[in-house]
Each structure stands twice: as C-alpha cells, then as structure tokens.
Amino acid sequence: MNNPDVLLDVSDYSVGFRTERGLAQVVDKVSFQIERGKTLGIVGESGSGKSVLNRSLMGLISSNRQIESGSAFFAGDQLVGRDRQDFWGKRIGMIFQDPMTSLNPVMRIGRQLFEPLKQHLSMNKEQASQRAIELLTQVGIPEPARRLRQYPHELSGGMRQRVMIAIALAGEPELLIADEPTTALDVTVQKYILDLLKDLQTEIGMSVILITHDLGVARGRTDEIMVMYGGRMMELAPSEELFSDMSHPYTEALFSAIPRVDQPKHTRLTPIAGAPPDPVEPPSGCRFSPRCVYAQQDCTINLPEADGPGDHKFACFYPVNTDDGRSARAANIENGQTATGLKIQTAGVS
C-alpha cells in the first residue's frame, strides 16, 4: 500500500448477496495488487465470481442485497463502503462482453462518445468531436468522422467493440477493466481487439484488468494472472511463471481444457467434470475438491488459503508438480476415484 507504483490494492475482499436461501458468497476473501501500467488477467469459468468481483469493486452493483467487505485501495482511496460514482469513466473505465447490446441503439456513436469527454474533460462540442475522431482513429476505425453520425446497428461487432473501447478510454482512466471483451466476437476479430488493447495500454500507460474464461487469451497479454474458482482465488502468479510452473490443479485442468497449437493433431481435450459450486452452500474445504483429481480427505475438511513463495501464490495442499501432488494423484488413480468420490477414468487421465 505504501508502494506508490501500486494502483489498486485489494485485500480480503468479499462480496455476498442475501438471497432467500441464505447468503451467497460470490467472492470470498480475494487479495491482489495491480501496479501502474501493468495488466492483470482474471481467469475462471462462468460463475467463478470474476465479473462480480470487478463490478462490485467499481461499485456498479446496485442491489441492497449486496454485502461487501475487506478493503480495496485505489491510488490510496478506500473504495469499499463508499459511493464510487466519481471514479466511473474518469479513473476506472470499463468495457463489457457484448458490443451488440452495450451501446445505446437509439443514440448516435458521436453522442455516446461525447458524453464522457464533455463530462470528465469539460470539453465543448468542437473539442469533443475533434477528440472523438482522434479516439476512433486510435482504436482503428476507418472514416471516423462519418461514424460519429452513425447508429450502433450500422457497425459490425468488431467495430462496435472498438467504439466501446474508445468510449471507455475517453475519460482517460488510470485503470481499464475489460470484462470478457472478446467473448462475443469472431475468433478472427478477437485477436485484433486483444492486440489493440495491449497496444493502447503501452501507449497510454494505464493498468488493465482483463477478465476472461480463456487462459489462452490471458497468455502473453498479461503481466500477472489470477485464477478464480467458486469466488476464491486459486492461484496468482506472474503470467509466464503460471504457465511454466502451474501449481493449482484447477489451473492445470483449465489449461488442459483448451486446445493448443503445440499439441499433436487430434489430441483429446480434457473437460473438467462436474459443475461450478453453489455459492449459497459451497462444498466444505477446498471449493474445487469435488471436481479435483488430486483431492484427498483433508481437502474436504480444511479450506486452503492462497499462499506461496514470493509472488506466486496458490491455494492447494497438493500442488501439481510437487511430490505431495504427484503421490496424491497417483493414489487417486489407483483407487479409481478421489476422496470426494469423483470417478477417474484412467484412460483419460494417464
């Protein structure tokens, strides 16, 4: 926190929602830091709490059922427990998953882009339209002047995502939260958008949180990666180290579920058996234990805390690539099932 390079310092941050069935702990004691100009990737499957974590940090969840605890300092200002409206667009920008529905369909691109310029930078109409054209050029939109007069439905999905990025950048935020920015786009467009984000980040020098369910997307475009599951942080490591020295079984499982170019052709992908945990009644012990091929008896009793050497943290008693982990897995394969009763198909694993 005393380090001036740290832009966002989150510790023991939890988000819960009061529901009729009880408290749903959607984010559970997450801690991380982002330095200025750096990128953090947050990876996890649907329902892992990654989107809620970010929307809640930004104060965008307007529900009186929400309970927030822990602390989050943004450049020294405590975010938790206060109205964060003066951060929106100005200090923290956000882009969303679906460019088809995230732009106002009945408002011209120009007006949607002028709004943050006028509000945060107090520009007049001419300055705003000049800056808007610059921004559109910066995100790689051809004929920017003409686009200002167009409506969202006249642009393609990729174009709309670029417009959304331009809008988010308009207020010159210090942090950009990109919530699955390419999930709704064609694979061919995905790469352009991700590279664009990367380029803009180096150009402007802002910090970025890249939320994705795809480890492959985060690879090479982030400085650090946090893997989330069931609202908890499973592993946090510098990006390259995460891939070279995977410690958490969930990270490994996620990694084997995505196709890779360096694998031989027709390699069978390994799906993760089971479904994400129920946030109201999570499994006891490690949240991932019911689906984990490494799971032992103590995994279902004790909740592992994220810890580890240096800046590589993981929440696991039997980390991958350690003797403990290897023997735990070997024992499970031998039994044909894990301590939680997950059947192991030997052919698929070995």
Next chain:
Amino acid sequence: MRRSLQRLAMVVLLLLAVSMLTFVAMNVLGDPLFNILGPIAGDTENPESIAKIEAAKAQYYLDKPLPERYVRWLGDFVQGDMGVRFASDGQPPVTGLIKERLPRSLVLMGMAQAMALLIAIPWGISSAAGSLGGVDTGPRSWRFLVPFALKATAVTYFAQSLFGSVVGVVMLSWFIALLLAHQFAETVPAARELVDGVNKTMSGFSSALSFGFISMPNFALAVSLYYVFALKQGWFPLRYDASDGFFTRMWQLFLPALTLALPGSAVYQRLLRTDLITTLQEDFILMARAKGVSKRRVLFRHALRPSMFSVITVFGINAGALVGGALVVETFFGIPGIGTAVVEAILREDFPVVLAIVMIVATGFVVLNFLVDLLYSVLDPRVRS
C-alpha cells in the same frame, strides 16, 4: 417512404369505409324527413303538407337514391361544406357549427394529452428510478432539496387548507423530520430505515394513485377537482365563457383538461414504468453508468427514448377514448364543444351534424395514429432501415 405511402392509402380507404357505413346507418335507421319536418312528414292527406314534403325532399335531395346522395354529400364534405342542419331548418349550416365548436374541443383534448404526457413522464421515470439503484444526489444537493421543498410545501399547503392548521403543522414537522433522516441516513441506521420505508411507502402510494385515476369515472374526477380547486381553493374560474379573451379562455380550460388528462397520465405512467424497468436492465445502461453518466442523465437521455413505444402506441389509441371523456367533461364544465354538440345532435336525430362529427373524429384518430406510426421510426433508427 414507400411504406408510409402505403399506410396513407390505407388511411384514405379506411375513412371512406367509415363514412359510407355512418352515412347508410344514419339514413336507414331513421326517417330523415320526419326529423326535418316533424309530425307533418307523415301527413300525406293535406295538400299543404304534401307541398312541404316535396319542398323538403328537393332541398335535402331526399328524392335522390342513396348512393347518389352519398356521393353528393362526400363531394361537398371534402370541399368543406358539411351540409345543412335538419333541426334548425338549415341555419346555421353544419360547417358553421363545427367551426364554432371544434377548436374548443381540439384545444381541450390537445391540452389534456400534453398534460397527460407532462405528468406521466416525470412520474414514470421517478417510479422506475429505484430499480437503477444507488443514490445520485446527496441530501445537501439542490437536486434533492428543490423537489423536496416543493413537495413539502404543496403537501403542507393542501393539508392545512383542507384539514385545518393543526394537520398543516403536523405535516410540516413530518417533512422536517424526513429531511433530518435524509441528512443522517449515511451514518445512522435508524434514519436509513426511515428513509427506505418512506420511499417504499411512496412507491406504493404512487401505484395506488395511478390505479385510482384509471378506475375513477370521468365525472367523479371532474366533480372532485372542481370542488377542491375551483370552489374551495378558488384557483380556477368556475365557468367557461366563450366571450372572454383568448388567454382567459385557455385558463378556463385548464381544469377540464386536467380532468381528462389524469386517467391518461396514469395509464402512460404505468406503461412507461414497466418499459423503463425493462430498459434499465439492458447492458447499454450499465455501460452508460460505467462511463460516468449521472443517474439523471441515464434515465432521461439513455433509457427514456427506447422505453416510449408502449406509451406512444396507447397515446394514439387514447385519442379516441378522449372524445368520449370530452363529452362528459364539456357537459360538466359547460363548455360548448364538439362533445356537447354531438349529444344535442343525437338527441334531435340531426344526422348531418352527427355524420360530420363522426367523420372529423375518425379522421383525427386515424391521422394521429398514422403519425404515431411514423414516430416509431423517429424513436428507433433500426426501424428506418
């Protein structure tokens, strides 16, 4: 453009059908001759009566076959000549009567619709704003204080003047307490609960009020408003007087228009509220919030326009219902308008007048709904292409 032309052609055909149907009904259901001459129409013995009958038949073209009379009437009608009145021996002609009565009713109905929208839009927005969550304005900002002070003054004034000064003082102290609760809502949980409770009660009150306006018959609303604002408070003139100056007459039309407007505004408010709540769930609203647009601007600039479709649809349809309402309101407030004219004409079986009014109302209704149709494409650019 081509679609608009097609719609326009449909409008013309529709009006032709309406006119034909009304014309035939008016001529078949009664004996026009009897309506013109009275009892002597049936007297075929007396030569004097026969002469009168022949004269009347020639004057009103009653000796001609029905289709010819229709074409003749239609030709005159589109040129602005609506024929002669039966009841008053043709004096003044129908056109004259309409010219005198129509503008009043149009102003009344126009005012009513405008008022209904002016009431419904802020009402609908404020009743849906809760679903956006979060407080946009602190208790010390003028955006909170000005509406709060207005509300407090109005309620206190009414309570005081209707129920006496004791109730007035109670109301005033209640508002002061509420203001204090707003001030300490951030820090004192009890104050927060009070504010939340009041907001919840107010939203219940708002929907009770709108259902009240919708279910209350026009005449009952007219009597209540007349009693409170014209008789008791004396804010509005008691009668309409056609000989007064323009602005005085407009002022005299205010209360009648309000009577017509309130039920409409309640319907529009409910529709707008429902549509707004749906719109506020959209991704682009979250996006607008995230880029730092104020809650107020999100509601008015981002959410309102895509939520107007149901309102304008019913706005067009309601124009027809308004004619029926105008009839009651004009009678109650003594405004010689088109509603009273049509009642008189029906009672006297003065069918040229009825026919003319039916045609005018139908034309107005159809044209308005045609415009509403065009408005869809103005509201939503996606409809255009």
